Amino acid sequence: MSQSVHVRAFRNLLGGGGVVDDPERIAAYTTDQRQLFTGSTFAVLKPATTKQVADIVRLAAHLGVGIVPQGGNTSYCGGATPDASGRQIIVSLERMDKIREIDPVSMTIAVDAGAILKNVQDTAAGVGLLLPLSLGAEGSCRIGGNIGTNAGGLSVIRYGMTRDLLLGIEAVLSDGTVVSDMRKLRKNNTGYDVKQCFVGSEGTLGIVTGAVLRLAPLPTRRATAWLMLARDAALAELLALVRRESTDLLTTFEFMTARSIALATAAMTDPPGLRAGSGGAVLVEFDSSSRHLDLDELMQAVLAEAIEAGWIEDAFLAQSGSQRTAMWQVREAIPEGEKRRNGSVKHDISVPLSSIRRFLDLADTQVRSYDADLELSVYGHIGDGNLHYNVLVPPDADRMEFTRRIESSLSLQLYDTAAALGGTFSAEHGVGRFKKHLLERYGDVGRIAAMHRIKTAFDPADVMNPGAIVRPLRKEPAS
Numbered sequence: 015m016s017q018s019v020h021v022r023a024f025r026n027l028l029g030g031g032g033v034v035d036d037p038e039r040i041a042a043y044t045t046d047q048r049q050l051f052t053g054s055t056f057a058v059l060k061p062a063t064t065k066q067v068a069d070i071v072r073l074a075a076h077l078g079v080g081i082v083p084q085g086g087n088t089s090y091c092g093g094a095t096p097d098a099s100g101r102q103i104i105v106s107l108e109r110m111d112k113i114r115e116i117d118p119v120s121m122t123i124a125v126d127a128g129a130i131l132k133n134v135q136d137t138a139a140g141v142g143l144l145l146p147l148s149l150g151a152e153g154s155c156r157i158g159g160n161i162g163t164n165a166g167g168l169s170v171i172r173y174g175m176t177r178d179l180l181l182g183i184e185a186v187l188s189d190g191t192v193v194s195d196m197r198k199l200r201k202n203n204t205g206y207d208v209k210q211c212f213v214g215s216e217g218t219l220g221i222v223t224g225a226v227l228r229l230a231p232l233p234t235r236r237a238t239a240w241l242m243l244a245r246d247a248a249l250a251e252l253l254a255l256v257r258r259e260s261t262d263l264l265t266t267f268e269f270m271t272a273r274s275i276a277l278a279t280a281a282m283t284d285p286p287g288l289r290a291g292s293g294g295a296v297l298v299e300f301d302s303s304s305r306h307l308d309l310d311e312l313m314q315a316v317l318a319e320a321i322e323a324g325w326i327e328d329a330f331l332a333q334s335g336s337q338r339t340a341m342w343q344v345r346e347a348i349p350e351g352e353k354r355r356n357g358s359v360k361h362d363i364s365v366p367l368s369s370i371r372r373f374l375d376l377a378d379t380q381v382r383s384y385d386a387d388l389e390l391s392v393y394g395h396i397g398d399g400n401l402h403y404n405v406l407v408p409p410d411a412d413r414m415e416f417t418r419r420i421e422s423s424l425s426l427q428l429y430d431t432a433a434a435l436g437g438t439f440s441a442e443h444g445v446g447r448f449k450k451h452l453l454e455r456y457g458d459v460g461r462i463a464a465m466h467r468i469k470t471a472f473d474p475a476d477v478m479n480p481g482a483i484v485r486p487l488r489k490e491p492a493s
Contacts (some may be wrong), residue, residue: 016099017056020077024059024103027069032109034058046095047088048360050417053096055082058104064184064192064223070105070475071221072190079103080480081218085128085159088151090360091446093163093216097481105223107158107219113137114196114224121229122181122198127158127222143229146173150346158222160164166215166442171257171397172265173230175442176213180267182208182226187219198226211468216444217479218373219472233265233301237309238332239317240341241298242291247325249296249396250367255323256298259316263309266299267397273406274393277351278344286340291327296396297345324351346391352391357413358404359420361428365437367399376431377403384424400441403428429456445483453483 025033031164034040035057045052061067074081080102084094097101107128114124118141125134131145131152138145148159149167159165161183166175173179182196195209206413212222243249249269257264264387270278272290279285300309317329332338352358365373374392381388387408405424407416429439429452441450453462462484470486472478 020079021057021442023073023077024057024070027073028059028061032060032062032066034060043084043087043106044096046090046092046448048090050414051092051095053082053102054098054100055096055102055104056100058106060106060109062109064110064186065126067105067110067186067221067223068190068192071188073187074103075188075190075475075477079477081105081217081221081477082156083107083221083477084160085156085162086130086151086154088155088159089163089216089446090362090443091440093421093444093446093479093482094159095447098339107156107221107223110223111156116141116143117198117468118143121231122197122226124182124196124198124224124226126224127155127156127161127184129157131155131160138229139232142232144232145179145227146230147176147179147227150349154297157225157227161213161222161225162216163442163444166395166398166400168268168395169265169393170400171267172262177210179228180209180213180225181228183212183222183226185209185212185220185222187477188458188475188477192223193220196224196226200228211472214444216446216482218469218483228407231303231367234303234305235307235309236299236301236337236338237313238266238297238299238341239313240288240330240332241296241317241326242289242328242330243295243318244325244327245292246371247291247293248323249370252296252320252323252325253355253367253397255319256316259319260300260312263300263302263307263312264298264397265301266297267395268297268393269396269401270295270297270345270348270393271391273389274348274351274391277355277391278347279351281347281351281354282343286337286344288330288341288344293450294392296326297341307325312377348391348393352404352406356407356409356411356416358391358406359425361401361403361405361425361439362441362443363401363403363428363432363437363439364389364399364441365401365432365435367396369435370396370399370401373401373431373437380427380431381405384427395442399437405483426455450483455483 082096105199110126110128111125116123135145146169271294389406391404
């Protein structure tokens with residue numbers, strides 16, 4: 015059956031507005047966020063309801079067409095990009111963007127999977143509540159993609175990752191069956207926690223169409239400080255001090271090297287006069303919904319202890335909203351600063367907190383031994399052990415060629431070091447298509463076997479995002 019016949023069949027299901035088959039319009043959906051790979055598809059489907067998603071899945075299975083679910087197309091690992099075969103369709107959830115219900119008493123919000131994260135945050139804030147999930151792509155990423163990658167972000171240290179915020183789910187399985195479990199219960203011990211199977215699955219087990227998320231009281235007070243670190247500061251011990259003495263009001267503990275800060279300020283039109291210490295800088299923030307806590311006084315007391323311990327050279331406590339915004343702008347401009355300088359080879363590494371300093375020391379030695387002229391941009395959510403350990407592409411180098419060279423050599427050395435320290439090659443970006451070989455290299459044999467079995471149980475025909483993460487087990491031929 016020809017692709018034009020396939021397109022007509024899907025158009026009969028969805029109507030004219032639900033199918034995009036114009037090559038120029040399709041192009042925006044087929045290249046990954048980092049522009050490392052461009053796939054091919056004969057159509058982008060845009061369902062408006064869960065029933066339409068189920069109809070798409072049943073028809074695709076009948077036609078033998080693979081399905082690549084896509085939210086905001088912000089994956090760093092190619093998890094939302096079709097392969098080059100032209101035999102996979104993209105199912106974009108962008109039309110399914112409704113807020114279904116917000117319950118201020120239960121502190122929950124039910125949404126379509128295509129809802130943009132920032133819109134969900136704003137809806138919660140409108141009734142005095144907080145959706146704690148916050149990340150750089152929040153203006154374009156969508157809730158289904160956040161679930162599919164178990165997105166982390168800037169507040170994990172206090173509120174956890176997407177997995178910890180998910181109470182209920184609606185999803186379509188590979189045969190069109192709809193899993194409808196949109197309950198807003200904190201306690202629900204009735205067998206397997208099926209919703210968690212979809213967290214981190216990157217669309218390989220089904221298409222998430224709805225979610226119920228846990229909210230928190232909206233902070234009304236914040237204390238934000240910029241810490242200039244001493245050389246070789248004991249980061250884990252500093253973090254432990256801040257968490258202990260703040261009675262766990264800490265929401266942010268973001269580490270940045272001097273090079274990362276310089277890249278960020280170079281990308282800003284009006285950069286603030288914030289600098290790094292000899293060991294880099296940390297952005298620290300406390301927040302609370304209480305009217306009775308003096309967070310500034312608490313922050314000052316904590317910083318005094320850190321200075322006395324010799325871990326920080328100096329600190330600057332934001333005295334206004336504009337000063338706080340300036341601190342955050344520096345942190346958030348780092349990726350753009352890297353991009354303007356010709357990009358970077360990204361390493362989304364996670365190691366135990368107690369091994370952060372050890373990893374930094376060992377990795378620095380590895381980089382210098384590999385090529386002493388390489389420059390690094392190192393920053394990240396150090397409060398939860400996540401480092402973005404990025405190798406800058408030289409200004410005169412071909413980005414793609416340099417990336418391939420580093421990823422086939424130095425990157426593996428860095429991942430080996432992380433693994434030896436009990437860490438991993440992907441903290442929050444996922445596996446997708448680009449990191450499957452790393453999963454095979456570093457994954458536990460038993461765990462990978464379990465993943466294959468889960469994939470086989472949910473999607474035996476390999477319809478859902480084929481080529482991402484793992485494939486189903488092959489049936490042995492009859493003897």
